[in-house]
Amino acid sequence: MNPLLFFIVFLSVFALINFYISRRFIAYLDVKATHKFYFHIFLFVNYLGIIGYMLGRYYLDFANWLYFLFSLPIGLLFLLFCTAIIYDISRVILKIAPLSAKRRNFFKRSLDLSSLLLASTLSAKSIYNARDIKLEKIDIKIKKLKKSYKIVQLSDIHIGGLIDKAFIKNLVLRVNDIRADLVVITGDLIDIKMDRGRDILAELKHLESAYGTFFVTGNHEYFHDIAKIIESLKELDIRVLENENIYIGDEGEGFNLAGVYDIFGYRTKSYVPDLSKALENLKNSPTILLAHQPKYIEEVTHSVDLMLSGHTHGGQLFPFRFLVKLQQPYISALHQHNKELQIYVNKGTGFWGPPMRLGACSEITEITLIPAL
Incomplete structure (x- = not known):
């Protein structure tokens, strides 16, 4: 836009x-x-x-x-x-x-x-x-998973304005204390032009985890030169999943981590989400899909065990939650979408607009994937 x-x-x-x-x-x-x-x-x-x-x-x-x-x-x-x-x-x-x-x-x-x-x-x-970011801890059972993995999910940080270098430094310290296997960022990371946000974004290179940091685009990345944002993240050794997947863990004991562009790409005809491409050549293991907007789950018909999303901010200010619900099937927390597929929606680690939260705290999500018995 x-x-x-x-x-x-x-x-x-x-x-x-x-x-x-x-x-x-x-x-x-x-x-x-x-x-x-x-x-x-x-x-x-x-x-x-x-x-x-x-x-x-x-x-x-x-x-x-x-x-x-x-x-x-x-x-x-x-x-x-x-x-x-x-x-x-x-x-x-x-x-x-x-x-x-x-x-x-x-x-x-x-x-x-x-x-x-x-x-x-x-x-x-x-x-x-809005002064505090809550650490949300949740265990999610995954079929066919052989061992447990700890994922930290961040979403909707919206770098710019009050989300400055000090904010990101403190966020990185809190994430590193969790000692995660991997960190995933499910879109809307930066909300200003890269020439103004590059130094702030650079703080993310200090994120520590066993398998690294992974990112998928949100709708706001399309507003600020998405190509430049993706390139800047790659320079920080953050893996951008562009309609693709990667295997996490030891052979036979890990899971597929897939990611797609945000559905806003349908409006621009560039950086368009392609689930079929993202799920190509999957190994015979569970699959976790990163997709910014919960409504993308309507396009997921097979091969995915868990989808991690953000976008909604949990409504951010409580009355607004009802308007968000008109567009998104899920607003926050864990849901069983169908027999095979679950979805977790992060309420947003930062905020957009006013530094205000009502009925929806900012969150860092500590997700522990555990084998389903």
């Missing part, structure tokens, strides 16, 4: 969100006109912040503290929009409820106050939640 087109669409969506908040929430608050004026100023300032965020994400360099301030409005306005919807529905119900004027006014004032408190509390909680 053209960054300019995304810029315009993104700003248009938030212009509509601001309009709804103004007309269906602020306009009905029982407060002084001066207070409503300040609320409108708040909306306007936040909208300017979103413009600043998009400029910083795709065109300009800002100091981290300024980038932090510019990114917050995305989450603040989204949560305020969700609150406004609840407020709007509650206000209409209250209006038609068989109550005396006195009781209706009391409940209306209570609704006004509780709605403002709800939006403020959720915003503060979301910012606090």
Whole structure:
């Protein structure tokens, strides 16, 4: 997608969100006109912040503290929009409820106050939640596997802005402490141009595991010169699985690790996922497939025991989870897709947009593959 087109669409969506908040929430608050004026100023300032965020994400360099301030409005306005919807529905119900004027006014004032408190509390909680990355540990039974293997899965790091060199350094230290057999990164690793992100990306060369680090593209790699990103990763000795597979472990005791390009490639006609090619010449062992988006599982019909994905961020901010569910069959955690195939969806190691998480923590996934009895 053209960054300019995304810029315009993104700003248009938030212009509509601001309009709804103004007309269906602020306009009905029982407060002084001066207070409503300040609320409108708040909306306007936040909208300017979103413009600043998009400029910083795709065109300009800002100091981290300024980038932090510019990114917050995305989450603040989204949560305020969700609150406004609840407020709007509650206000209409209250209006038609068989109550005396006195009781209706009391409940209306209570609704006004509780709605403002709800939006403020959720915003503060979301910012606090984004400070930590949780280590998720899970055992997954794999048929025909002869011995156990430990995989660390990272996904949706979105290098750029607040995801800086210090963030990646700390992430690498935490991953190395796990002493994994291999590390896999399931897409959306970098979200800025390579000339701005090269030094940050270089920190990943310090990742340590027995069999190395493996990567498949996500949709965001297509926004920032995917060819250059892939080449830069290869220079760091990170194996990019481009519709191909590799055998992990000793002969007869290991598993096939396959990877495909992201399905966004279907829109661009370049770097297109090809499952048949990715599964060519498999050894007679279990197969683990890396594919960025969970919905790619609809194309997997055979020869795969486990698929590892990301993309969804677990919804990142809870109400958004329901919108993600409209597009993706799985949002997070482990699922048994059919009799033969399982899928694990990582909630994202970083975040996109605001440093906010609600109902979906950032995660490093420690997956232990164990032989099924």
